[in-house]
Amino acid sequence: MLRSLLGAAAFAASVLSGLPAYAQGRASAVGVQTVETRTLSETVPVFAEIVTARNGAVASRVAGSVETIHVLAGTQVAEGDVLVELNQELLTIQVRQARARISEAQASVATSEALLNSRQVSFERVSALRDSASFSQGRFDDSQSEVQIARAQLAEAQARLDSSRAELAEAEYQLNRSIIRAPFSGIVLEVQTIPGAFIQAGTPVVTILDTGSFEIEAGIPARFVADLQPGQQMNGLLETGATVELELRAILPVEDASTRTRAVRFSASGLGDMRNLAVGQSLTVDVPVGEARDVLSVPKDALVQAQGGWTVFVAVDGKAQPRQVEIGAPAGDRYEVVNGLVSGDQVVVRGNERLRPGQDINPTPIETN
Template sequence: MHVFFRLSFLLGLCLVLAHPLPARAQGGPAAVATERVAMRTMSETISVFGEVVSGRQSAVAARVAGIVTEMPLSVGDRVSEGDVLTRLDTELLEIDRALAQAEIEIAEAGVTVATAQRDRAEKALRRAEALKANSTIAEAQFDERSGDYNSALGAEQQARARILAAETALAQMEYRLKNATIRAPFDAVVLQVGAEKGEYIAAGAEVATLLDLGATEVEANVPARFVSALRPDLVVPARTDAGGALNLALRAILPTEFAATRTRPVRFAITDTSADFAVGQSVTLDVPVSAPRDLVVVPKDALVQGQNGWSVFLNVDGKAQPRNVEIGAAMGGGFEVLSGLQPGDEVVVRGNERLRPGQDIAPSGGAPRGDGGGGSEPGNAAAEAEETPEPETPDAPEDAESASDTEQQG
């Protein structure tokens, strides 16, 4: 028995020596971490789902008919504006162009002949007019000279019209030759190839489908009652389903509304393309639902919940001073302060779980290493917050499942 009691005494002594910190810390200040209450320009936001859509997707068509002689494309290729997509056979078109050029030369020769005939007829008419004035020519002869002149003048005009027709035919041949080479109308990615080498294609047949990545946008259906909060210069952060970040800029609010969901389609331009995305991919946008306003914000870890509501400990001349606060909406790591605090107040964010009013504290920039003055090591306020429900946010939107606030840039 004596041996047993002696062993128990020694074991208890070892346990006391092994944990001397609480006993030694009883008389010293509690080590805590503090932060300043800040004034921030905030805007309440809701998370809405959007989709990456194509601003420009074109099925490039052949403008002329012909047999494909060259098709250098494959699906997935990137092309620049002006790159060759398809070439058509031009042998017959070149023959037709030569024929049109010959027709122009024939028409020009016809104009030369018609002009000479018109000159002769005009001179004969002028002589007849002089003779008629002296009454030395019969009326029938004068009418004949006048008729000849009018016929020559008409023939000349007809010859000139043949030149215009021949020039038009040549322009048509030039158009066909030019468009026998089909080029990319903009920088794009090839989504589909619609023709093969040796294949005959008609005018209007699809050659390739191109997607302009530079014109890609995000379309989101925003609740109609929040559309008035959207500004023309609005920048909205977004996340892809793969975790990539995108920056979006409001481009247009479409003048349509879905009656079933009471939402309106809104288009956003993608201003930051560093993240990998694809047409049809889902993205989540943090869309503001109110105008920016200046708010007093307290860090979340500073809040302690008690029977009378929420409170914080302030550092007042090195002592813990409790203060009841009224809080509002969540503000991304903090909460809006409706009453009880002012900007610049220094609140305890670590080591505040077991502080006593008036207790001496030793603020530091990091997590506390001593106890809170109550005989045990301070816990982590963030961990305790997981067990304590967050305060209600009465100003949150009715249908926003994940309402939050983001700080406005600029």
Template sequence: MNLTARAVLGLALGFTVLLAPEAPAQAQGGPSTVFVDPVIDEPLTQTSPVLGRLVARQRGVVAALTRGPVSEVTVDAGDRVAAGDIILRIALDRISQTRNLSAAQVDLARARVATAKAELELANLELVRLERLRQSAAFSQARYDDQAKAVQTKISEVGEAEAAVAAAIADLRIAEIDVRLAEVRAPYDGVIIERHTQRGAYVNVGDPVVTMINDQDLEVAAEVPSNRIAGLLPGRSVRVSFGPDRTVDAFVRAVIPEENGLTRTRSVRFTPALDELLGNSDQPLAANQSVTVQVPVSTLRNVISVHKDAVIPRGAGNIVFVAEDGKAQPRPVKLGGAVGARFIVLDGLKVGDLTIVRGNERLRPGQDITINSATEAGNAS
């Protein structure tokens, strides 16, 4: 064979070696390297979105508590006030004079008490004097009886005068309350959203002054389908979304025991953790703002679950390979619904079983395996 023929033959043999398929590890007798994930017992957290809204726990009309002409309104719509800030002042001319009159009535009533007590003392002295004459010829039983009745009358007059003092003091206190209530103050921290009166107007007790809202004390209200209420026990945690990258935890505060007959829903109130969001001036929160509540689909319970990558469809059912004593053993399984990246296990597996989630495509029952110890459950996908 000449040199050229030998060179061609060598190249052909080289290409044959390069193109020949590599023998699988199984054919070579070595164990197959697999990745595993344990069967776990975890809370069922399957949820469905429900539209809700923010509502203020403190919102309403601030009313006048006494009557009179308005001398000053210190706020306007949009102003922020703190609890105790003055919102409106009522002119004090008439109210102050009424208070002074009540104070004078108290002084007058006390003077009448003093007069009645002095007259009672004189009547008692006269009665004592007549009592001393009882053994003398100058004693008159009729006069004595009349004086005794006069003493009782004076005692009653003292009681009436003291009652008049109490009534006058009560009138004075009412007048002082009117003086204090002539300044209408904010009952809580909040924002004025509407003003109902102005300077020069006359207000009576109960007339609206302003409407205000506490935008720092907000909760979530959502109309939840009645078949989902069982999973919303007071105190249960849910997730509430206010938009992209604005999700917070919230807790069930109350389920209102009244069902909407048309929509078959019940109102549920949630207390959200809004500390982070309330301080965001770029995206301030507002009452009636729409939110999305992730409502649990059932009561809180634990379920056994297996990673979805461990499940292999076979015929009309599913199997899972389990790592046991260095070998891959198939298990038929009965599965329930999905929970994230896992399936609920109804039958066939127990907590702690190591299921093969990668490298299970070509496994044979009883095949030797080597577990990749660097794999974690969360990395199997």
């Protein structure tokens, strides 16, 4: 009985003593990325806001009584859509009157032309008798005067016709402009008149915001402006967490004396298509400071805070080798490496929080951003 108990105890001890050896021999699965050279452009976050290049009141070009309003605040309109119609009764009458005056003037021109032709024929007949005994100087002078008067009458009739045509053009202009259309696509912010109101030329009737011309405006410290230029690409972060790619369009030559900042405008393709954007909405723009330079970089997930500084684990021959590193400026999701690593080193970015120096590892490459 005692021998059986001793044998069982010995077997159990041998099994338990074998477990640590098995566990220690198993390689830890980790993810690795490569230390590589990248272009670093140090940035500073600058607050910006959404603005629009076109936002204003649409005014009536002619005077008249408001007949119909086709939009409300919040209505989406396209360029050319009808916003407001003025009463056209009087304007239509004025167009008809102008056309009647043109017909009258045309008849007067035709009469004057016929009279001039008749006087011209008579004058030529009298002139043909100059070398004959039937020639009369008095009759010649009278006939010549009649021709000159007929010419003057024709010129006057032609002037009346031109004036009538100008009146018709003005009347048609007034009639056509009695329909007020959207000069550009956008959203109606405010309707500033009511049906039945009499408005003068130049009176604002509707305010429209052009959502298709959204831009970003940032007040950038003047000391950083020297390194900026049109066409430069930057990133912006909206309050919603959405990112937008920006292109510097213009640096406005105006400086705020109190903040020493300059207004810089950015364009962003597709900005107007994003939902729920509004003029005045804020975002953060990462503005580069200084010239870009090539630096050795390490993924930030590889960095482990250790006593005395930062440490990374480098995969060397299936082992996790710790390296103390000195880091510099951030570069997106990476950091500049000042000392401690070389290009091509495989550093552990996943699973490094549980590693021990010299531990066996099974590294799996992870795609870098």
